[in-house]
Amino acid sequence: MNKKTIKDIDVKGKKVFVRVDFNVPMDENQNITNDTRIVKTLPTINYLLDNGAAVILACHVGRPTEAREPKFSTKPIRAKLAELLGKEVQWAEDCVGEPAEKAAAALKPGEVLLLENLRYHKQEKKNDPEFAKQLASLADVAVDDAFGVSHRAHASNAGITKYLETVAGFLMEKEINYIGKTLENPQRPFVAIIGGAKVSDKIGVISNMIDKVDTIIIGGGMAHTFDAAKGLPIGNSLCEPDKFDLARDLLKKAEDKGVKVVLPVDVVVADKFAADANKKIVDVDKVEDGWQALDSGPKTSEEYTKALAGAKTVIWNGPMGVFEFDAFAKGTEAVAKAVAKATDEGAISIVGGGDSIAALKKTGLSDKISHISTGGGATLEFLEGKVLPGIDSIANK
Numbered sequence: 087m088n089k090k091t092i093k094d095i096d097v098k099g100k101k102v103f104v105r106v107d108f109n110v111p112m113d114e115n116q117n118i119t120n121d122t123r124i125v126k127t128l129p130t131i132n133y134l135l136d137n138g139a140a141v142i143l144a145c146h147v148g149r150p151t152e153a154r155e156p157k158f159s160t161k162p163i164r165a166k167l168a169e170l171l172g173k174e175v176q177w178a179e180d181c182v183g184e185p186a187e188k189a190a191a192a193l194k195p196g197e198v199l200l201l202e203n204l205r206y207h208k209q210e211k212k213n214d215p216e217f218a219k220q221l222a223s224l225a226d227v228a229v230d231d232a233f234g235v236s237h238r239a240h241a242s243n244a245g246i247t248k249y250l251e252t253v254a255g256f257l258m259e260k261e262i263n264y265i266g267k268t269l270e271n272p273q274r275p276f277v278a279i280i281g282g283a284k285v286s287d288k289i290g291v292i293s294n295m296i297d298k299v300d301t302i303i304i305g306g307g308m309a310h311t312f313d314a315a316k317g318l319p320i321g322n323s324l325c326e327p328d329k330f331d332l333a334r335d336l337l338k339k340a341e342d343k344g345v346k347v348v349l350p351v352d353v354v355v356a357d358k359f360a361a362d363a364n365k366k367i368v369d370v371d372k373v374e375d376g377w378q379a380l381d382s383g384p385k386t387s388e389e390y391t392k393a394l395a396g397a398k399t400v401i402w403n404g405p406m407g408v409f410e411f412d413a414f415a416k417g418t419e420a421v422a423k424a425v426a427k428a429t430d431e432g433a434i435s436i437v438g439g440g441d442s443i444a445a446l447k448k449t450g451l452s453d454k455i456s457h458i459s460t461g462g463g464a465t466l467e468f469l470e471g472k473v474l475p476g477i478d479s480i481a482n483k
Contacts (some may be wrong), residue, residue: 088263090253091128092229098138099195103225103418104130104255105242107460108145108163116162123234124167126460130231130255131171140193142225143167144181144242145232146205146413153436164200175200179285182220183205189448190224210241218245218380231255233262237464241360244469248477254480259459262477264436264457265468273398273434274300279390279421281306282404282441285329289336290470291403296339301346301393305382305406305417309350312337321355322378348393354407356416361411382417390417399433402442405467409445417452418445426454438465 105126106415111119118124134141161177174197178189180441181201181371193199204210209217218241222228228250230236230243236258239245246252254262278295280288295302304312307324314320315333339423340347352368355377356363367383370373382390402425406417422445429435437446438459446452459465468476 222249239475283307353379387420
């Protein structure tokens, strides 16, 4: 996937439109509670500034309705960004029209302008050509550094490329290289860990991974659907009965391809879905009515750890249990430790999805992973092998 990056263009004296993913969580007072997404784009912004560009940043926050709700304004991001860049950041109260045009026209090399929420205009999500043209008119060239929205064809990442040459920023380049190249030509053994609540969310990923990996670990709530499809008792555990045939088909596909599938052998069951529930550890074929599995058990953690030993490529998406409750976080923690250990021993590890990243943070092992993907849905679709319109529209070398 040979895409042009900011190193392939001359930005000196140019106005550069940069699509970033600053859709960051904020508390009720609009204080940013996690600035990871901003921090990850700093290398791109600083490179452009150091090379004499005037930088125009565009992003969306949340899902605003027609009413331009103030809680979705990008204005609170301005102060945090200024603090991280160590310089003043200008702000425009719209992303198109007079406020944006005036601010962009006055912007000098070495200066930064943050535009108001793109999604205050419904034309953004509709990929409206006229709106894309208005965005393009603010700058001389565009940079896409928003991997998190690359599975969507919107005006700011797909439409704009019809009017301005668009190249990848460093964060986008890293995502494409890590995930794209890893999937195209993985070092083996290649192990995928797929967790999370529902099979329906991850069908495409599991199916695509079976074509590529040597071992697939299936955990979290979705494992109960596989167990139930095999005729095991699952009590009150989360389950999708309409996916039984699919689960059986996926297991058969893995068997035919010689891919090892690791499912839980024991689980931690609870008498209710709560942090303080009564709990016990039972074998996977001994789950009683009235009890629900909320985590994988210690024997399962050993199996997962064994399956990861010696791995050269690891992809992890989705937790092994309800890790938000400390009592049911052990399975996910065990996987985080095993992935970190494999990485220490030379594996390339990629972790994607908000829950997996939150679980890693909780265990303090984030810096032990080769690549933490910033995209949620985009990472999943990339792992499914889909063409992502945001990446597709970036200029080729």
